[in-house]
Amino acid sequence: MSNLINKLQQSYHKGLIDKYSNYNGKFKPELLLNNEQKKQNVLTSLIDELKNCQSFLFSVAFITESGLATLKSHLLDLHNKGVKGSILTSTYQYFNQPKIFRELLKLKNVDVRISDVEGFHSKGYIFQHEDYATLIVGSSNLSAHALQVNYEWNIKLTSHDNGELLDYFQMQFNELWNTSTPLTNEWINQYQETWEQLQPQKVAEMPSSYNSNKVENALTIEPNSMQVQALKGIEAIRNQNQDRALIISATGTGKTYLAAFDVRTVRPERMLFIVHREQILQKAKQDFMQLLGGNENDFGILSGSSKQIDRKYVFATVQTISKEDTLQQLDKDLFDYILIDESHRAGATSYQRIIDHFKPEFLLGMTATPERTDGYDLFKLFDYNIAYEIRLQEALEEDMLVPFHYYGVTDLEIDGEVKDVTTFNQLISDERVTRIIEKIDYYSHSSDKVRGLMFCSTKKEAKALSEHFNHRGIKTVALTGDDLQEVRQYQVNRLENGELDYIITVDIFNEGIDIPAINQVVMLRQTDSSIIFIQQLGRGLRKHATKEYLTVIDFIGNYQNNFLIPIALSGDNSQNKDSIRRKMIDTSYIKGTSTINFEAVAKERIYQSIQTANLMHMKVLKDAYQTLKMRIGRIPLLRDFYDHNSIDPTVIVDKKDNMLDFLQAMKEEVEAIPKHAQQILTFISKEVLPGKRKHEIILLQSLVKSGSLSKNTFIDMLVSKGLPVDDQTIQSIERICGLDFYTEADRKKYGNEPIVEVSGEGYTLCEKGKQYLNQSWFVQLIEDALYVAEKRSERFESKGSLKRLEKYSRKDVCKYLNWENDEHSTMYGYKTKHQTCPIFVTYHKKDDVEESVNYEDTFKSPEVLHWYTRSRRRKTSQEVIDIIEAEEKGIDIHVFVKKDDDEGNDFYYLGEAIPDQSSVEETKMAGKNGEELPVVTMDLHLQESVDQAIYDYLHEDIG
Template sequence: MTDMTRDELQAAVLNGYVDQDKYNAATEFSPQLLSNIEQETVWEHLRFELNNCSSFTFAVAFITTDMLTPLKVVLADLKRHGVYGKILTSNYLYFNQPQVFAELLKLTNVEVKIARQDGFHVKGYLFEHAQQNYQSVIIGSSNLTRAALLHNYEWNMRFTSYAAGAITAQLAAELERAWAQAVPLTKQWLNEYTRDFAKKAPLLGTNEWQLHEKRADYTVQAEAEVVPNKMQRAALQNLQKLRQNGEKNGLVISATGTGKTYLGAFDVKQAKPQRFLFIAHREQILQKARLSFRKVLGGPASDYGILSGQHAEKTAKYLFATIQTLAKQEKLQQFSTTEFDYILIDEAHRAGAASYRRILAYFKPSFFLGMTATPERTDDFNIYQLFGYNIAYEIRLQDALHERMLTPFHYVGLQDYEYQGKLLDDKAPLRHLASEQRVAYVLQQLAYYGYSGSKVHGLIFCSRQKEAYELAELITAKGHPAVALTDESIKVREQTVALLEAGEIEYIVTVNIFNEGIDIPCLNQIVMLRNTQSSIVFIQQLGRGLRKFAHKEYVTIIDFIGNYKNNYLIPLALTGDRSRSKDNARAELSLQPTIGISTINFTEVARQQIYASLQTVKLDSLLEMRQDYNELKYKLGRVPLLKDFEEYGSMDPIVFANNNLLPNYYHFLLKMKEPFKLTSYQDKVLYFMTKELLNGMRSHELLLLQSLLRQQEITGEKFKQLLVANGCYVNTAVLTSIDAILSLTFFHIKAGKEFKSDKYGGQPLVVHVEDKYKLASQLVAALADPEFKKLFNDVLETGLSKTRKFDQKDLFTLYQKYTRKDVCRLLNWKKDVSAPMYGYRVGTDACPIFITYTKDPSGKRKGENYQNEFLNTAVIRWFTRSPRHLYSDEVRKLLQVDNEGKPVVKIHLFVKKSDAEGKDFYYLGECEIIKNSATEKMILGKNGRQKAIVALQLRLKTPVQYRYYTLLTAENKK
C-alpha cells in the first residue's frame, strides 16, 4: 500500500466517524450511505466498484433476472481485462426463480455457490483492490434485484478498509467460512432445485415475497379495471378545455404503449358524440381499438362497426374505418359531411398523405383528434398546423418510462460480428451479414443476455429484405424457429404474429414493416441487426417491446453496433437529448444513465464505435439546425424565438451561441428567409448578448438590462436589492465587473487588428454615473425598433431562464461547464485574459486551473511524468508550466497562507476529458495544496533539454461525484 492510499484511508475514517468538516477525504474511501436518491442509484456505485476492482465477491440472498442483464454487460468487459469474481446466493424461501440460476450458469468469469446456512439473508458486496492493498464494501439492505438497486428506498453502507483491518478480516473470514460450506451451482443442482421449486415454493408464500420485491417494477391492470391513468387524466382535462374554448382540433403526442387508444375512448365518453369515426391504416388496429372502446363506452355490440375491405358496417354509432377503404370516392360520398361529430385519426403523422387529406377536407365534425407517438416527420408536412397547433398533451418515451406507464427495458449495446478482424460497416456485403458465423455469434449473445419469462418472443430488425429471409433460415436451422416478414399480406403477417404469440416460433425477422402500427405485447426481446439511420425509427423499433404484458417484467433490447457512421444517434435517441451537444452525447455514453428503472448499457468496444462516430459528425450543422427550427415552427405556427427552443426543448438555444458561423439568432433567421432587418449596431449588440450573456451563468447583467428595459434608470441601492431578491451574491468586486462587462471595457483585448469590443458595437450598453444605471442613448434609440427589441428581450428572457442551472450565490456551480473566458468574467477580473492563460493563471486572490485530462488519445504521450492525474476522487496531482521552481513568484504565491494558515490564493479546478470536447471544462470546485506536497522535478522539453517544473497535490474541498469522476477518467482506467 502506498503512503498516499494509507493517508487517504485514515482521512476517510476520521471524516466518516469523527469530524466531516475537519477531515477531508476521497469519495471512494469515505463511509457513505447509499439509498437510490438524488440521481445516484446503488447500481451506479456497484458498477463503479466493479470497473475499478481487481476481483469481487457478492453475498446476496435474493437475485432477479432483471438485474442480471445490465450486470452481464459489465462482467463481459471485466472478463476482457482478466477480472473474475464470486457470487454466493441462496435458495432461502425459494425466492430465487430457477431461471435466475440458469442465467448465473452463463457467467464465465464468475463462480457461483449456494449457501448452506439456514435463513441466509445477507446483502453484501466486497471488492478487492490488490495493487493498493485495500478493500471496499457495500453492505446493507439491497439484494441483487432491479427494485433494490434502482428504485427502492434502501440503506446500504459503503466503506473502505485496509486488507489488514479488523472489520475486513472479520468479513473475509465469515465469507470464507460460508463459501467453504456452500455447494457449487451446477446443472444437476439446478435440475433438483427446479423440481423442488415447483412443489414447495407455492406452499411457502414465495409469490408474496416476489410481489413485495417487484411491485414497484411492473403492474398489469386486470382487464375489468379500465380507468384513466395519470397521463390520460391530464390529457382528458386539456381536451375538454380545448372544446370549451371553441377549438375544433386537438393533437395528443404520446409514446407507444402509453394508452392512446383508451385515452381516445375516455374522451369520446366525456364528449358524448352522436356518431364517432375512428380512422387507422390497418384492420388489425381497428379490431383491437373496437374492443378497447367497448370496454370503456359499453353498449351493445351492434353499436360498434368496421368499415374495411372485408367489412361494411357503416351505420354503426361508433365506426372504425381503414383509410384505404374510406378514402375511396364512392365510399366517402355515402356519408354526409356532418355525419360524424367526433373523428379520431390514429397514427396522425400519416395524415399528410393524399388519402387522409381527402377525408379531412370532406368531413366537418365538431372535433378532430389526432394521436401519434412520432410527430416529427421528414416529408415537410406540418401535422401541427393540421390540428390547429393545439397540443392537448405530450408525453415522450423517457417521461413515460419515469411514470411507469411502460414495461422497463434493459438496453445492451454491444459490438457486432467481426469479419476477418474488422467490424461490419455500412458497406458490408450480404454474405457477411447473413453468414453462419455471424448468426452463431448473434445467437450466442442473445442467449447470454436473455429475456424476461420462460420463453423468448423476439423481433429482429435487419437492413435488407433478402438478409431477413436468409437470417430467418439460418436461425431456424440452429434450433430457433424464425420467420421473415417483409412485404407479405396483412393476413400472412397476422398469422405469423399469432405463431409468435403462441410460442410456435421464437423470432420474427423484418426490416421496417413493424416500426409502427403493430401491437405484440408479449415481445420480450428486441434485436437490432442494422445500422441506426434515424432517431425516430430507433425509438419506434425499441418501443415495439414496451407494452405491458402479464408476467413480462422487462424487455431486453440487444443492439449489435458495427462500424457505422450513424452510431452517434444511439445515445441521443435513448436519452431523448436534443441539445445538439457532442459533450452531452459523450457524457450519456460514458455514464450509461438509467431512465426510471430502465438501464442503458454499452460494452467497451461498442462505446468506442459510438465515440468514433461522434468525432466525425457535426450535430449543430446548419442542416440539423434548420430541421429543428422548421419542426418547432410547424409546432408553434409562427417564427420561433430562443425562449421557445428553451421551453419546448427541441434544441438548446446555446447551440446558436456556440455556433462560430452565426454571430446571433438574427443571422440564423436570415438564413431561414424570415423577414427581419437590423442595423449594423443592432446586429453587434445582439452578437454581444448572445455570446456573452445567453448562457445564464451569471444573472446580474441580465437582471440589470431587464430592469432598464422597464424603467429609464435604477439606483445602485435598488439594483443591489434586486440582486438580493433574485438570490444573487453582491459585493464590490461583482458590481465593478458588471460595469466592465456592460461598458465593454472587459473586452478591450487586441484580437488581430481590432479590439474584441468593436465586434460588440464598441459603445457601452449601460452608463453608470452618480450611482445610477441607465441604458446608453444609442441603445435606447436602437430599442425603438420593435423587431430588435423582440430579439433583444428574447435573449434576456432565455438567459434568465438558463440561470436556474447555476448557483447565483457563488462564483461557480459544481459540475457545470465553463470556458476560460467565462471564468475570467465570473472571477470579476477587469479584463478578458483567456487567450494567453493556457493551463492556469495566478491572480491576486484566485487561480483557475484548467486540465485536459487526456491530451493524446492515441496513447503516445511525450513526457509521461508530466501528466496531471487524479490519485482518487479528492486528490489530483498537478504540474506547473515550465520552467518553474519552488522559488518562482507564482509558486510561492500559490503556497502562501495567511495568519490563520488559510491559502491567500483560492484555487479553482476545471477539467475536461479531452480536446475533442471543445472549450468547456467541468468545474470541480475549490482545491487546497496538500502540505509538503510541492516538489521540484526535471522534465525533458521539446528541444531535448531538461526543464524544471513543480509538482503539487491538490485536495478538492468536495470530492468528485462518482458519475463525473467516471466520466473524466473511466476510459483511462484499463
C-alpha cells in the same frame, strides 16, 4: 503513515466524529439510498465499485432477472479485463426462480454457490481494491427495485486490508462459501422440480365475451394518471370552441383507451376510428367495447370484405374508407366524432381525402412521433391544439410502460479484433451470426420463452439471417413489406404462441403493430433516425403478464450516425455536443428500473461519433427550425427552442451571432434593426445568454424595462436572490457591461461603446440603447435572449462563482473569477492573478502535440490529480512557489479538465484544490530537440471528489 491510512482516518473522522470536517474524499462512510429527486440510487454505487475493483464478493439471498440485468454489461467488461468475483446466494423461501440460476451460469468470470443455511437473508457486497476494500451492507438484495427504487438503507464503508471488520466479513463469507454447493446445470434441474411443485396452479383464463358488455361494467374501468390529464386537455380545447386536437403520447401508453374514455364522455351519435393497418382494427374495437359497454352490434368494421358502415361506432382502415366510391356513399355529417390513429401519416393523399370529405363536430389525432421529415405540417392540421404530450421518459416515470434494459454492444469481433461490418457477406457471415447468438443468449430476456423482434438493414439480409438462425436451431421468420397482411398476422400469432423465437424484419413493424408479449428487441442496423429508433424500441414496451422488463440489444458498428443513439434514448434535441456527451456519462434521465448500458468498445464508438458529427450543419438547424415553426404555428424565437426542448439556443448563437441573424439565414422576412442595435443583441446573445452568472441578466432585464437603475437598488436585488455583492463582483459586472473587460476584437464586435453606462448614481443603458427601446422588435429580441439566459442560469446556481461539473472556457473563468480583463489568450495551462489560480488540463493529448507541452497529467483517484507545471520551471520559480504555497498565501486554486481538444474550448470545473507539498518534485521532460527540460510535478487534492461518471469519462482512455 501511508497516504491511504491518512485518508481513511480523515474519512472516518468526518463520518463518525465531526460532520463539519472539511474532508470530502471518497472513503467517508455513506448511507446509500434510492432518491430520484437527488438522482441517487444504490445501483450507481455498486457499478462505481465494480468498474474499479480487482475482485468482488456478493452475499445476497434474493436475485431477480432484472437485478442481474442491471449489471450484466459491467460484469462482461470486468471479464474482458480479467477481473473475477464470487456470488453466494440461497434457496431461502424458494424466492429465486430457476431461470435466474441459469442466467448466473452465463457469467464467465463469476463463481456462484448456493447456501442451504436456514434463514439465509444476507445483503452484502465486498469490492477488493489495491490495499483496501469497500463494503456495502444493508437491506438491498440484487433486484432492480431494491437497487433503484425501493426505500432501502445500505451503509458503505471502506476498510484497509488490515482492518478487523473487513477480516470478519471475509471470514464469514468464506465459512459459508466453503460449505455451500457450486452452481451447476444438474443442481438447477433438481431445484426446478421442487420449485415447480411449490408454485400455485394457474387457472386458464377464459376469453372475454363482448356480445353484451353492460354499461355499468364498462364504467368501472377508470383512466390512469396520464389519461386523466390528457382528457382534461381535450376538454379544455373543446371548451374554447375548438373542433380538433392532437395527442402526442409514447407507444404503449394507452392512446386507444384514452380515445375510448373521451368518446365515453362525449357520447357521440356516430364515431369513426381510422387506422392504417388492419391488424389493430379488432383490438381497437374490443378496447372500445370494453370501455363503452352496450351491444356488440353497435360496433362495426369497415375493411376489406367487412362493410359494417351502419354501426354507431365504426372502425375503418384508411385504405378502405378513403376510396372514392366509399366516400361518395357517406354523408359529410355522418360522423360527429372522428379519431385518427398514428395521425403523423395524415399528410398522405388518402388521409387528406377523408379529412376534406367529413365535417365532424370533433376531430382527434393521436401519434407518438409528430415530427415529420416530409415537410408536412401535422400541427397545422389540428390547429396547433396540442391537448397533451407525454414522451418516453415521462411514460416510464409514470409506470405506463414496462422497464427496459438497453445494451449497446460491439457488432463483430473476431479473435479479439473488432471488425467493421460493411458488406452483405459480413452481415450474414457465420462469425456475425455466432456473435449475435452469443449476445442474445448472454443478455437474455424476461420470462422463460423469448419472443423477439430483430430489425436489420435490408430484405435480403433479413431472409438470409433467418435461414442462418433456423439452421442453428433458433426458430425465426423473415417478414418484409412484400408479405401480405394475412401472412404478417399469422406469423405474429406464432410468435405470441411460442412457435417462433424471433421475427426478423426491416421496418414494417416500426409502428402500427401491437405485440405486448415481445420481451427482446434486437437492432442489427445503424441508427439513421432517432424517431425510428424510438419506434422500434417501443415495439416491446407494452406491459404484458409474461414479462417483467424488455431487453434491448443494439449492435453498434463503426457508424457516423452513432451519436443519434444517446439523442434517441434521452430525447435530447439540443444539437449541443456537450449535452449529448452528458447523456452518455449520466443516464439518470431514464426513470424507474430501466437502465442504459454500453460495452466499452461500443461506448468508444459513440464518443468518437459525437466528436466527428457536424451537429451545427445548417441543414440540421433548418430542419429543427421548420419542425418547431410547424409545432407553434409562427416564427419561433430563442425562448421557443428552449421551452420546447429543441435546439439549445447557445448552439444557434454559436452558428449565427444572434437570433435576428439566424432568422435571416432561415429566409424569414423580419424587420431589420440598426447595426449598433444588432451589435448590442450580439453581446447579450454571446456573453449573457449562456446564463453562467445571474448578475448581468438581472441588471440588463431591469435596464430594458426602465432604462436606468440605482446601484443600491441593484445590490438589494442581488442580495434578495442570495447572490454575492462584494466589490470585486460588482466591478466585474460593470467592466463586462461597459466592454472594458474585453479584447479589442470583441469590443469592435459589440459596437465599441459601453452597453451600460456607470455613474455615481447607478446604471443606465447607453444613449443609443435607450433610443432603441422605442423599437418593439429590438426589445422583443433582447427580452427573448434574456429570458433564455434567466432560464439557463438556474443550472449554474452555486454558493461560489463557479458551479462544479459545469463547463467553462478560459474566457469564462476570467469573467467569473472577477479578473479585470479577458486574458484567456495568454493564460495557457494556468495563471495566478487576483488571489486565484485557474489550472486547465487537457487529459488526452493528441499524438502530434509537441513533446515540451505534452504533460503527463493524470488522476491518481477521483480526488487526486497528479499535475505538471509548464516546462522550464523549477521549484524556485515564483509562479511555482505561488502554487505550492497557495494555502498559506490565500490563493484559491481552481481545476478545470477536458478529455481532449475535440470537446472544444470548454472544461469541466472540478472545484478547488490544495497542493500536497510533500508530493512536490522537480523532474525532467523531453524537449523539442531531444533536450531535457526542467518541470515541477505535484499532487493536487480536490476539495470534493469528482463524480464517478465524470471521472470514468475523463480517466478512461477510449482513443
